Amino acid sequence: MAGGERTFPRKRREEMLRVAAELFHERGYAATSTADLAERMGIQRGSVYYYFETKEGLLLELIQDVYGRARASLARVQAGDGDPVAKLRALIEDHVISFTTNLIPGALVINESGSLAPEHRDRVRADAAAYEAGMRELIEEGRRAGALRADVDARLACMVVLGATNWVHRWYREDDERTPEEIARAFSDVLIAGLRPQTGTSSPPLSSST
Amino acid sequence: MAGGERTFPRKRREEMLRVAAELFHERGYAATSTADLAERMGIQRGSVYYYFETKEGLLLELIQDVYGRARASLARVQAGDGDPVAKLRALIEDHVISFTTNLIPGALVINESGSLAPEHRDRVRADAAAYEAGMRELIEEGRRAGALRADVDARLACMVVLGATNWVHRWYREDDERTPEEIARAFSDVLIAGLRPQTGTSSPPLSSST
Numbered sequence: 001m002a003g004g005e006r007t008f009p010r011k012r013r014e015e016m017l018r019v020a021a022e023l024f025h026e027r028g029y030a031a032t033s034t035a036d037l038a039e040r041m042g043i044q045r046g047s048v049y050y051y052f053e054t055k056e057g058l059l060l061e062l063i064q065d066v067y068g069r070a071r072a073s074l075a076r077v078q079a080g081d082g083d084p085v086a087k088l089r090a091l092i093e094d095h096v097i098s099f100t101t102n103l104i105p106g107a108l109v110i111n112e113s114g115s116l117a118p119e120h121r122d123r124v125r126a127d128a129a130a131y132e133a134g135m136r137e138l139i140e141e142g143r144r145a146g147a148l149r150a151d152v153d154a155r156l157a158c159m160v161v162l163g164a165t166n167w168v169h170r171w172y173r174e175d176d177e178r179t180p181e182e183i184a185r186a187f188s189d190v191l192i193a194g195l196r197p198q199t200g201t202s203s204p205p206l207s208s209s210t
Numbered sequence: 211m212a213g214g215e216r217t218f219p220r221k222r223r224e225e226m227l228r229v230a231a232e233l234f235h236e237r238g239y240a241a242t243s244t245a246d247l248a249e250r251m252g253i254q255r256g257s258v259y260y261y262f263e264t265k266e267g268l269l270l271e272l273i274q275d276v277y278g279r280a281r282a283s284l285a286r287v288q289a290g291d292g293d294p295v296a297k298l299r300a301l302i303e304d305h306v307i308s309f310t311t312n313l314i315p316g317a318l319v320i321n322e323s324g325s326l327a328p329e330h331r332d333r334v335r336a337d338a339a340a341y342e343a344g345m346r347e348l349i350e351e352g353r354r355a356g357a358l359r360a361d362v363d364a365r366l367a368c369m370v371v372l373g374a375t376n377w378v379h380r381w382y383r384e385d386d387e388r389t390p391e392e393i394a395r396a397f398s399d400v401l402i403a404g405l406r407p408q409t410g411t412s413s414p415p416l417s418s419s420t
Contacts, residue, residue: 028240030238030240030241031240111321149400149403151399152396152399152400153388153396156388156393156396156397156400157396157400159374159377159378159381160374160396160397160400160401161374162377163373163374163375163376163377163378163380164369164370164371164373164374164377165373166373166377167369167372167373167374167376167377168369168373170373171369178363178366183366186362186363186366186367186370187366187370189361189362189404189408190359190362190366190367190370190401190404190405191370191400191404192404193359193403193404193405193406193408194399194400194401194402194403194404194405195400195403195404196403198399198403
């Protein structure tokens with residue numbers, strides 16, 4: 001079928017990206033050669049270059065895919081109905097689900113963004129900064145609406161959320177007994193509750209750590 | 211002075227550890243050679259081996275120092291007075307202060323533990339597991355006492371806390387306008403509040419992420 005033949009290169013390309021992601025994740029980007037990639041893909045080394053000009057092009061595409069999804073999630077959340085807290089909850093849940101369902105690309109974003117060529121690294125850093133700014137803006141909107149606590153620096157609040165959600169790549173495994181949705185819900189429950197205005201007694205002074 | 215001479219090797223050793231940590235952090239452990247270390251330390255390459263048998267020995271000592279402090283923090287918190295929530299708060303604050311005041315060794319624990327020789331990696335993983343188990347036990351004690359929420363899986367609650375606190379190494383810089391203690395307090399305020407039993411309305415269903 002002509003249709004099948006036309007789509008073959010795209011499928012082949014996606015399969016190569018998947019294999020490259022696995023290898024970069026297992027061995028590290030620097031320790032993976034184009035020869036390793038070709039061998040795992042079962043193709044000649046020269047064929048790798050038919051799809052990707054460089055090894056770095058593979059890593060860049062894998063990382064940019066993740067940021068593309070993060071950008072889409074942020075845009076969808078921002079455009080949606082609902083108060084800032086519901087939006088922040090949706091963003092947190094998207095983030096956790098993205099890391100659990102695309103575990104290896106997510107881990108590459110965290111561990112290998114620094115391996116990109118300087119100009120690509122800068123672009124990826126700008127993507128990361130834009131996502132973080134979008135999350136912080138939701139937190140600040142929530143504070144202005146009185147729905148989130150104003151007694152904690154908004155950037156630190158954002159770093160609590162990003163740290164907890166980004167760290168998912170370090171412990172989550174596909175055989176986890178909980179679904180991505182259950183994990184996402186637990187994370188958003190804890191993080192949103194932690195950011196709500198607090199009533200009652202204030203916290204005791206810094207204890208053993210001082 | 212004889213006394214001064216006797217302490218010189220220890221100071222020299224500590225200085226070498228500090229320099230090695232910087233280099234491993236800047237370039238990555240694998241990309242740092244013993245020749246690089248000797249050059250940065252201003253000594254002959256052979257002298258490195260007088261203090262450390264191998265390059266890996268330097269990394270192991272740096273990583274084990276961090277776990278030694280974490281173990282001491284956990285033991286002090288566990289032995290202290292106070293309810294499980296106060297203890298958990300103290301552990302969180304210690305953790306954040308440790309990462310802010312020992313930024314590079316903390317980052318090496320996160321980024322380079324996998325570079326250790328297998329038998330050392332296993333030992334370090336056991337240290338990490340013991341610390342995590344100690345934190346989770348405090349969370350479970352808090353739940354049994356009715357002081358922490360029981361509607362979120364204790365392991366997931368622990369992963370929220372560990373993720374938020376471990377992530378500090380990625381964004382904290384020594385010129386941060388906030389003190390380590392201020393950051394530690396903000397983190398423990400948000401995380402403890404998020405783990406308290408929640409009253410009032412339950413959360414809405416998973417939104418845009420489903």
